[in-house]
Amino acid sequence: MFPHETGSGWEIDAPAKLNLYLDVLGSRADGFHELETLMVPVRVYDQLSWVDSRNQKSKSHLLTRSLPNLRCASAPSVTNGPENLVCRAAERLAQVAGIEPHGTFRLTKRIPMQAGLGGGSSNAAAALLLANAAWGIGYSRQRLAELAADVGSDVPFFLHSGAAVCRGRGEIVEPISALPRMHFVVVKPPTCLSTAEVFSQWDQRRENSLKGVRSTDGGLGTLIGLLRSGALAQAGRKMLNRLESVAETISPWIDRLRYELSKHGFCGQLMTGSGSAFFGLARSATQARRAARLLAGKDLGNIVATSSC
Numbered sequence: 001m002f003p004h005e006t007g008s009g010w011e012i013d014a015p016a017k018l019n020l021y022l023d024v025l026g027s028r029a030d031g032f033h034e035l036e037t038l039m040v041p042v043r044v045y046d047q048l049s050w051v052d053s054r055n056q057k058s059k060s061h062l063l064t065r066s067l068p069n070l071r072c073a074s075a076p077s078v079t080n081g082p083e084n085l086v087c088r089a090a091e092r093l094a095q096v097a098g099i100e101p102h103g104t105f106r107l108t109k110r111i112p113m114q115a116g117l118g119g120g121s122s123n124a125a126a127a128l129l130l131a132n133a134a135w136g137i138g139y140s141r142q143r144l145a146e147l148a149a150d151v152g153s154d155v156p157f158f159l160h161s162g163a164a165v166c167r168g169r170g171e172i173v174e175p176i177s178a179l180p181r182m183h184f185v186v187v188k189p190p191t192c193l194s195t196a197e198v199f200s201q202w203d204q205r206r207e208n209s210l211k212g213v214r215s216t217d218g219g220l221g222t223l224i225g226l227l228r229s230g231a232l233a234q235a236g237r238k239m240l241n242r243l244e245s246v247a248e249t250i251s252p253w254i255d256r257l258r259y260e261l262s263k264h265g266f267c268g269q270l271m272t273g274s275g276s277a278f279f280g281l282a283r284s285a286t287q288a289r290r291a292a293r294l295l296a297g298k299d300l301g302n303i304v305a306t307s308s309c
Contacts, residue, residue: 015158
């Protein structure tokens with residue numbers, strides 16, 4: 001992600017992400033979970049813009065909870081409360097930099113919400129980059145990444161370019177180089193899944209029957225090696241999401257999407273994040289576009305053919 005200046009301010013495109021591998025290693029004392037995941041950014045974007053409104057008569061541009069400044073062009077359900085990661089990120093940057101926040105953010109949503117596609121975290125990273133440039137702060141990406149971890153678990157990932165393995169609760173980011181461009185079909189069903197509920201169910205299942213279950217075949221390293229070599233069919237069989245079997249007990253869409261995508265010859269299909277979106281790893285852009293057209297007639301929700309950034 002790179003902010004660029006416009007005639008009236010700044011703007012930036014914030015990509016979605018897919019988890020090609022997600023293992024939950026256990027619960028942490030701070031209430032989060034210890035993760036190991038391979039994430040790739042994909043070419044589905046929200047857009048965040050900023051304009052300087054200090055000269056306007058209205059004071060509603062201030063980044064405060066009582067005077068919210070965020071306007072959402074296509075997602076009225078995004079609020080200006082404490083859960084709004086754009087406001088939270090901008091406020092955190094202003095606090096650390098010791099400046100008064102100013103300006104108006106405008107968010108155009110295209111990434112489906114509560115889908116496991118990382119839209120909120122990507123928006124937060126975009127807000128850090130945009131405000132850092134617009135306010136002339138000049139922090140490095142490494143410094144911004146330190147602040148990003150305070151805002152949300154996946155936010156540091158979006159401050160790096162390309163694929164990465166993320167560990168801890170997601171804040172420890174190891175960039176992964178030399179992966180080929182990959183092509184996907186992403187399906188977001190009509191239903192949403194709560195991340196908190198999925199992890200809560202995972203905790204309960206782990207207590208009852210999954211205690212100690214871990215990957216023992218070096219699956220993540222093998223997956224990365226296969227992707228680098230272009231062995232997509234084998235790589236598809238190594239993809240993993242430990243939360244998928246839990247999510248399917250909450251929503252019947254998970255099993256249905258797995259079945260529908262399995263009929264289109266993908267190298268593999270998997271739920272991303274904590275759901276509810278599913279994706280298929282295609283052999284080519286042509287296959288992805290064709291499968292997306294065929295799936296569009298199945299009344300499965302929002303369907304898009306895309307590729308890794």
